[in-house]
Amino acid sequence: MRQSKYFLKTSKTVAKDDTSANARLLEQGGFIKKEMAGVYTFLPLGLRVLAKIENIIREEMDAIGGNEILMPALNSKENWTTTGRWDSMDILFKIKSEHGYEYALGPTHEETITPIALSVIQSYKDLPLAVYQLQTKFRDEARAKSGLLRGREFRMKDLYSFHASNEDLEKYYNEVADSYRTIFKRLGLDALYTYASGGTFSQFSHEFQVELESGEDTIYVNDKTSEAKNKEIFTEEDKASGVYRETMACEVGNIFNLGTKFSEAFGLTYTDQEGASKPVIMASYGIGPSRVMGVLVEKFHDDKGIIWPTAVAPFMVHLLALSGKDEAVAAAADKLYTDLTAAGVEVLYDDRADKMAGEKFADSDLIGIPFRVVISTKTLAEDSVELKPRNIVDASMVKINELINTLNNV
């Protein structure tokens, strides 16, 4: 992508009262644009990162038999009154149309998927099944805060599984937990498997928490097991045991045993081998890709900008042409961009003719693409470019015809 034609403009300044690192750096770097408190547009650069995060999640969901679907954000009032959550869920956005109809904006989709499952699940032979979606969710949070960490409109992957027995559910539940471990590892995050209260659904649930100074949750980590307990279930006894370390964290995923709450509410039953009708047992599993994006910035940045993990970086290489009036450099940069792109390398090419070197460097550090490649009169004299990983201070000279090879080996 040529930067001169990209829908991107970085900013030198950012409002000083917006103190969270992810809000500042993502807005300054042109990844996102705030529409309202807790509501953001994902600009081209930010959308690329979001798509990478979501694709990793998609691959892992597919790998455990998840069927991808897409449910509507606009929900019927009827389904929400069926479960009683029309009145009990205080973060539910409710809409009254000009024609007098009422709707909810989906904050989660048990109310939608369960009636849908009625048409697919009738027999024990239909179970187990799992469906998921990557979708935009709406929650009327009392206080949106910290950029992408707590929004009123945000991205969520929600997976729902359906089972004939608790044993089968437990088996799949653990399979999803393992899948989540893989996902967060691929995303470059250390996520702690955390025991939490089950809220209204069951006695226990599990969260995946990333240690973060700016996180909103207090958790207690057992470093020997690499597991943690949520504040809600942390007891005096746990405290006395001396094995737990208190820390702040941000929840990036959760898994829930729903039991038969929703299947009973909507009459989702199956016929077992003996011909008896039984309620389907369900579980739900969430990950917030947009929040993950915020957490990644909180964890991976320095005073100059973002340092994206390669798996989610918007581009792999930031090619800076410091050509000035040197036509040979401009031509060599163009060719290098074409060659890299043809070789399958994702390149953001700073071909802007009217920008000073310093501004290009500053932008590059801010945007945080993993590898910076600089071509200038100086490097071209040696048929070389300068290669510098974003997270390393020193740069190295690489022959132009060896660059693709070098990049493939890092």
Added chain:
RNA sequence: CGGGAACUGGCCCAAUUGGCAGGGCACUCGGUUUGGGACCGAGAGACUCCGGGUUCGAGCCCCGGGUUCCCGACCA
């Protein structure tokens, strides 16, 4: 939802006691410049969040509303 702070050109900020709305960034034109956000000259861009009020005169004071950020509560 309680408490605090703020709201001035696209962005970041000034404006003395209530007295001509200004600077920087970005933008346009001309020129210079090209290894860490460069420089010279010229130019364009504003119902100072909205609605009332006080006053000869309001960005500033008063009343009401809105929005944003921060702290807390909340966070199936």
